[in-house]
Amino acid sequence: MATEESDDHGGHGHHLPAVEDWPRGFGEASWWPFVTAIGGAGFYIGAALFLLGTGDEPLIGSLVGPSVFVASTVVFLVGLYGWLYHAFIVNFWEGDASEHGSSRLRMAMILFLGTEVATFGAGFIYYFFVRAGAWSTEGFPHLVGSLVLINTALLVASSFTLHYAHVALLNDDRKRFIGLLGTTLLLGIVFIGGQIYEYYEFIVHENFTITQGVFGSAFYGLTGLHGLHVTLGAVLIGIVFIRALFGQYSSERHTSVSTVSMYWHFVDVVWIFLVVVLYVGAVFTI
Structure with missing residues (x-):
């Protein structure tokens, strides 16, 4: 480099x-x-x-x-x-930038996402171990509320806006590309704000903290790790957005857009898995 x-x-x-x-x-x-x-x-x-x-x-x-x-x-x-x-x-x-170099960068992103799968996989395995056996939901806050549903809808929508922003770029529609890219960035920032607000509600109003049992450590560990990844993704999209405003990217040169898209779709899938396993699954007893 x-x-x-x-x-x-x-x-x-x-x-x-x-x-x-x-x-x-x-x-x-x-x-x-x-x-x-x-x-x-x-x-x-x-x-x-x-x-x-x-x-x-x-x-x-x-x-x-x-x-x-x-x-x-x-x-x-x-x-x-x-x-x-x-x-x-x-x-x-x-x-x-060349097509050969672009292919290597995309492969590097795929390999990086492989390490991320291992990282989150280790966290989920930990959760499955502590989840096994008797499980009491006493002291848990109301996990599946309107906030997590809205946040999930926002993150899923952001994957669609980013995908169609990439499609617009491939079709040389720069105005639509920039508009959808900016929308994706806004949705990501709102999602991060929603997660921070959820933490505030749980900690201040529900007295549910990371030190409150094994579920508390698992919940804040996994959702916090995901929040860091979403924040990084928002930073990357912000960089791409600024570069787009300065006239970079075209239908022939869009490696950054495609690699950042891969990362963003990954954190979206991880969040859906988190909601199903951690939010919905936690309230059921075995």
């Missing part, structure tokens, strides 16, 4: 942070994926430290976990920006 600066390739004026890939002189080597991975690992470390800082006898300060989480978010977003910038944006302006 190493590239030269824009002034050496026509001066497109895309001088933003991370304009140089690094380390220099190592061919395809780049540290940006490594930086992104460090930030991603910090999410889990911050969550673990948060749990260690709660309870009647916390082992560490209550602000350590949130501080690590916030710092990890900054590192993750910086690494993600540098990675995406040099993998997609620079090459697009310089005209270096």
